[in-house]
Amino acid sequence: MAKVGIIGGSGLDNPDILLNPEDKNVTTRFGDPSSPLRYGTIGGVEVVLLARHGREHTIPPAQVNYRANITALKEEGCTRIIATTAVGSLREEIKRGDFVVIDQFIDFTKQRKMTFYETFEPNNAVHTSMALPYDEKLRGLFIDQCKKLGFSFHEKGTVVTIEGPRFSTQAESFMWRILGADIINMSIATETALANEAGIPYGAVAMSTDYDCWKTDEEPVTWEAVSRVFAENASKMTKLLVTVIPLIG
Numbered sequence: 001m002a003k004v005g006i007i008g009g010s011g012l013d014n015p016d017i018l019l020n021p022e023d024k025n026v027t028t029r030f031g032d033p034s035s036p037l038r039y040g041t042i043g044g045v046e047v048v049l050l051a052r053h054g055r056e057h058t059i060p061p062a063q064v065n066y067r068a069n070i071t072a073l074k075e076e077g078c079t080r081i082i083a084t085t086a087v088g089s090l091r092e093e094i095k096r097g098d099f100v101v102i103d104q105f106i107d108f109t110k111q112r113k114m115t116f117y118e119t120f121e122p123n124n125a126v127h128t129s130m131a132l133p134y135d136e137k138l139r140g141l142f143i144d145q146c147k148k149l150g151f152s153f154h155e156k157g158t159v160v161t162i163e164g165p166r167f168s169t170q171a172e173s174f175m176w177r178i179l180g181a182d183i184i185n186m187s188i189a190t191e192t193a194l195a196n197e198a199g200i201p202y203g204a205v206a207m208s209t210d211y212d213c214w215k216t217d218e219e220p221v222t223w224e225a226v227s228r229v230f231a232e233n234a235s236k237m238t239k240l241l242v243t244v245i246p247l248i249g
Contacts, residue, residue, distance in 0.1 A: 001081045002045065002046075002080050002248045003045075003046040003047070003048065003076075003077050003078050003079055003080075004045055004046070004048070004078060004079075004080050004081070004082060004245055004248055005049075005050065005073035005076075005080065005081040005082070005200075006045050006046045006047060006048070006049045006050070006080075006081075006082055006084075006245075007050050007051075007073075007081060007083040007084070007191065008049060008050070008051050008052060008054050008083075008084055008243065009052050009053070009083065009084045009085035009086060009187060011117060011245040013029045015243060016101050017042060017203075017238050017242055018038060018039075018040025018041065018042060018047055019040050019042065019050060019051075019145050020040050020041065021038050021039065021040040022038070022039045023036045023037070023038050023039075023240075024036060024037045024038075024039060025037075026072050026076070027068075028068045028075065028180055029071065029073055030065060030067040030069040030113075030116075031065050031067075031068045032065065032068055033065060033069045033071075033072040034052055034054050034064055034065060034068075034069055035050055035051040035054050035055050035066045036051060036058055037072060037073075038050075039050070039084070040128055041118070042241070042242050042245040042246065043245055043246025043247050044106065044185070044246060045051045045240065045246055045248060046192045047245060048073060048076050048078055050073060052064055052069065052083075052108045052191075053188060055062060059162070060164065060165045061164040061165055061187050062109070062111065062112065062154060062163050062164055062165065062186075064187065064190075065234065066112065066113070066187075066191050066192060066194050067113050067116060068172065068190070069114075069200050070121045070191065070194045070195055070200070071198070071237060072199060072200070073076055073200070077158075079151040079200070079201075079202065079247055080139060080200065080201050080202075080203075081137075081153055081195050081201070082138060082202075082204070082241070082244070082245075082248075083099040083124070083167065083188065083191060083202070083205075083208050084204070084205055084206075084207070084237055084241070085159075085185050085187060085188050085202070085204060085205075085207070086185065086206070086207055086226055087100065087159060087183040087184060087185040087206040087207065087208055087209065087229050088167075088168075088183060088184045088188065088208045088209065088210045088211060088212035088221055088226075089183055089208040089210065089211050090160075090173070090176050090177050090181050090182055090183060090184055090209070090211075090212060091177075091182050091183075092159070092215075093154075093193045094098050094182060094183065094208050094212075095208065096209060096210065096229050097152065097194075097207065097208065097209075097229060097232070097236075098152045098153060098154060098185055098207070098208045098238075099142075099146055099151055099152070099153035099154070099206065099207055099208075099237075099240070100153065100154045100156075100157035100159075100182065100204055100205070100206040100207075101109055101138060101143055101146070101153065101154065101156060101157070101206055102134055102156075102157055102158075102159050102183075102188065102203075102204045102205070102206055103132075103141050103156040103157065103158070104133070104134075104156075104157075104158040104159070105133060105158065105160070105161060105188060105190070105192055105237050106159070106160040106161070106180075107158050107160075107161055107177075107178060107188065107189040107190070107193070108160055108161060108163070108189075109161055109162065109163045109190060109230065110163050110169050111163065111165075111168075112190050113115030113191055114194070115189060115194070116194065116197055116198065117197075118150055118218075119128050121209075122248035123185055124222035126197075128193075128196055128197045129196075130193060130196060131133055131204070133192045134191070134192070134202065134203055134204065135201035135202055135203050137201070138201060138202070138203025138245045138248070139156075139203055141203075141247050141248065142203060142205050142240070142244060143155050145240060145243045145244050145247075146240065149236075149239065149240065151236060151240070154182075155232060157182040157188065157202075157206070158180055158181050158182050158183070158184050159181065159182070159184065159188050159206065160176045160179065160183075160184050160189075160214035161184075161185055161186060161187060161188050161190065162184065162185075162186055163186065164186030165186065167212065167213065167220070167221050168184065168212055169213070170214065170216075171215050173213045173214035174214055176212070176214075177214055178185065180205050183206055183208065184212055185206065188204055188206075190218055191204075192204065195237075203235070205228075205240065207219075207230060207233060207236075207237060209225070209229040209230050210222075210225055210226055210229065211225040212231045225240070
């Protein structure tokens with residue numbers, strides 16, 4: 001039976017979705033994770049919940065200890081990781097409140113620890129394949145349940161991850177679109193790469209909250225607008241999670 005790690009992003013830093021929740025403070029060889037781990041069950045499945053930015057959203061994206069987060073979940077026996085994230089839309093058809101079941105990433109971060117391997121063992125270099133970074137079984141579950149729940153969603157999408165915490169310039173926003181990105185955020189590429197390197201199947205669902213700043217007939221994105229849209233739609237994300245998790249075997 002799977003034990004599922006959930007990494008909650010902006011808007012789902014501290015969701016109340018677990019049966020018999022219990023907190024546990026842990027540390028790893030990479031330091032402390034972003035929050036205590038919250039144990040419980042959803043539909044009979046053991047779940048370990050971690051808040052990516054801390055439960056009070058106090059950790060900026062570039063300062064998240066992604067290595068500690070993934071290591072903590074792995075050491076606690078999680079065999080799958082699912083993640084949520086708020087994103088900006090880079091496409092007209094991806095509207096505010098839409099879900100995107102991510103299938104690819106482009107990494108534009110600059111200063112993060114993107115690997116567990118700072119040195120290699122002699123004659124044992126590790127270069128993890130990243131061609132298809134999102135687990136297809138998890139993606140399929142999200143797609144099927146979004147359909148059944150009648151949510152507005154997109155079956156695939158490429159996310160570009162930037163350093164943050166600033167938002168894009170307009171020139172950058174135009175560039176992301178030219179490069180083929182569909183959505184933008186400040187966390188997922190780092191987390192995805194590390195989960196793959198750790199050998200844990202990983203799936204991520206994004207919620208579109210804004211149009212970054214490429215759409216010149218609208219006001220550029222603000223944090224207040226992001227928070228408002230996610231709060232208005234957070235119940236849909238939690239409903240998706242509690243529907244999908246019992247199906248993960």
